[in-house]
Each structure stands twice: as structure tokens, then as C-alpha cells.
Amino acid sequence: xxxxxxxxxxxxxxxxxxxxxxxxxxxxxxxxxxxxxxxxxxxxxxxxxxxxxxxxxxxxxxxxxxxxxxxxxxxxxxxxxxxxxxxxxxxxxxxxxxxxxxxxxxxxxxxxx
Amino acid sequence: xxxxxxxxxxxxxxxxxxxxxxxxxxxxxxxxxxxxxxxxxxxxxxxxxxxxxxxxxxxxxxxxxxxxxxxxxxxxxxxxxxxxxxxxxxxxxxxxxxxxxxxxxxxxxxxxxx
Numbered sequence: 047x048x049x050x051x052x053x054x055x056x057x058x059x060x061x062x063x064x065x066x067x068x069x070x071x072x073x074x075x076x077x078x079x080x081x082x083x084x085x086x087x088x089x090x091x092x093x094x095x096x097x098x099x100x101x102x103x104x105x106x107x108x109x110x111x112x113x114x115x116x117x118x119x120x121x122x123x124x125x126x127x128x129x130x131x132x133x134x135x136x137x138x139x140x141x142x143x144x145x146x147x148x149x150x151x152x153x154x155x156x157x158x159x
Numbered sequence: 160x161x162x163x164x165x166x167x168x169x170x171x172x173x174x175x176x177x178x179x180x181x182x183x184x185x186x187x188x189x190x191x192x193x194x195x196x197x198x199x200x201x202x203x204x205x206x207x208x209x210x211x212x213x214x215x216x217x218x219x220x221x222x223x224x225x226x227x228x229x230x231x232x233x234x235x236x237x238x239x240x241x242x243x244x245x246x247x248x249x250x251x252x253x254x255x256x257x258x259x260x261x262x263x264x265x266x267x268x269x270x271x272x273x
């Protein structure tokens with residue numbers, strides 16, 4: 047089963063608006079990562095946040111992590127048509143000798159021009 | 160370009176057949192991950208190798224096997240193929256044994272079993 051679950055499954059917003067996607071996970075983590083996937087193509091790493099961090103920024107991206115709630119959010123500000131893609135959170139379990147990166151089911155983001 | 164190369168890009172084969180998917184990681188990356196992405200199952204972790212050794216195993220079927228060679232390229236072998244094996248298969252690489260840094264994904268191999 048998936049470690050992470052994204053919410054919502056699909057999101058459609060107007061260009062220029064902010065998009066927020068949430069991720070919940072089940073076990074304690076070493077870090078949480080967000081990836082983006084354009085239709086049928088490979089995943090591109092966006093940002094990594096470690097378990098001892100609460101917030102991280104990269105350009106128009108803002109990621110928060112709440113380990114007490116086992117949740118993370120990805121905020122894309124001032125969205126653009128080119129941001130249309132699927133977004134996945136991925137977790138690496140804590141204290142695991144097996145270094146799996148487990149992906150959630152993803153959020154499909156559509157930006158309306 | 161992520162630096163990870165997967166071949167072939169597309170593969171169409173019949174049920175019962177065997178195929179080999181190939182992955183060349185980024186230069187210097189020791190870890191290789193394989194994932195299967197299908198419409199109804201999302202992105203499923205299959206297996207990870209680090210410097211030639213298997214490090215982690217996910218939901219990989221017994222009909223599937225993988226290996227990483229001394230030059231660090233990896234192959235995923237899929238045998239006795241079934242219609243349900245049709246999916247995108249991704250390879251990713253990273254420099255660390257534990258993924259404390261980002262993983263770089265190839266463009267995938269789209270496998271269609273007919």
C-alpha cells in the first residue's frame with residue numbers, strides 16, 4: 047500500500063491563483079519529498095524537507111511539514127499554465143535499512159488560462 | 160534531461176513473453192530504483208540496488224527480477240508477461256544509499272502487453 051496519500055486527487059484553478067496540495071503519511075519519516083510529473087513523462091524532483099524542518103521555500107514553492115500530524119503541504123503561488131502536471135509526495139521511512147522512496151497517489155493539477 | 164537513460168522508450172509484446180528493460184543511472188550515482196506506474200495502482204516501488212547489491216524490495220512479483228552490473232547500469236527482467244503488466248516502468252538514481260537527496264528519474268519505458 048502507498049505510504050503517502052495526496053489530497054485532493056484533482057485540483058483545477060485559474061492562472062495566477064495559488065494551489066495547495068496536501069499529503070498524509072503513516073509512519074515516521076527521515077524526509078519527505080515532492081515531485082512533479084508531466085503527462086506520461088518522468089518525475090522531476092521539486093523539494094526535499096527533512097523531518098526536523100517545518101517549512102522550506104524554493105522559488106514559488108512552499109512546503110510545510112507537521113510530523114505530529116504526519117502531514118505535509120505543497121503551495122504553489124501565482125500559478126502558471128506550465129504548472130499543469132501531477133504532483134506526488136514521497137517519503138523515506140525513519141530507521142529503515144531499506145531505503146525505499148514510497149510515493150503517494152498524486153494530485154492532478156490543472157491551471158486554467 | 161535528468162541524466163538517467165532508459166531503453167527502450169516503448170515496448171509492445173505478447174502475453175507469456177519475456178522482456179528486459181535497461182537503465183543507465185546518472186554518472187556517479189550508485190543507487191538505482193525501479194518503479195511501476197499503472198493507472199489503477201499509482202507509482203509502485205519495485206526494487207532498489209546500491210553499488211551492485213540489492214538494498215530494498217517492494218511489491219515486485221516473482222516473475223520480475225532485476226540486477227545492477229559492475230558499470231552500475233541496471234536491468235529489469237519481466238517474464239511470463241500478463242496483460243496487467245502493461246504500465247510505465249521508471250528507473251531512478253541517486254548518489255546516496257539512503258535517499259537523503261533527490262532521486263533523478265528517467266523518462267520511462269512504456270510496456271504494452273497484448
